[in-house]
Amino acid sequence: NAGVTQTPKFRVLKTGQSMTLLCAQDMNHEYMYWYRQDPGMGLRLIHYSVGEGTTAKGEVPDGYNVSRLKKQNFLLGLESAAPSQTSVYFCASSFAGGHTGELFFGEGSRLTVL
């Protein structure tokens, strides 16, 4: 049972390049999330999804897009990477949101934008 799997684990981009982070979960969870983690700033929610085909903005959505075409997958895209997007990105999933949901996190994807 893999849980939440993120690919790639490391990536270096040049300013202006695009890329997609893939998150896959095998727990049949409805909710999926993308967070970024920066030193001293905790985890900040970028986008989330409450079910297949749905997406919603979190706290820091600018510069990112997401898609949830399949229940088990949640993709995070950067269309034109900027140095400010250098961060560690975590995907998470939960059975449900709203006061019931333990978040299950992946191991993170470290992105560096030069």
Added chain:
Amino acid sequence: GENVEQHPSTLSVQEGDSAVIKCTYSDSASNYFPWYKQELGKGPQLIIDIRSNVGEKKDQRIAVTLNKTAKHFSLHITETQPEDSAVYFCAGEPNAGKSTFGDGTTLTVKP
């Protein structure tokens, strides 16, 4: 929206001592408060949570207390061990899918 403040940002204790981490929140609608532990190079993992209809919850050496009137909750770790060294995050969740995390506390347990 919800604002969660966490203190202290770093905490160093001797093995066997107790550690306390405190969080305050702003949104009175929040009624689910989880605590996550993040070890180096890994994703956060839930260690304990509490809901607003409960004032205290304990699981072996860890406990969480909640004061809804004052809008604060705390994590207590007793008899600390070196393997407790990690970053700990609190969170508050007022709406489905929108947990707000504190900035984290780096706990170091010295042998």
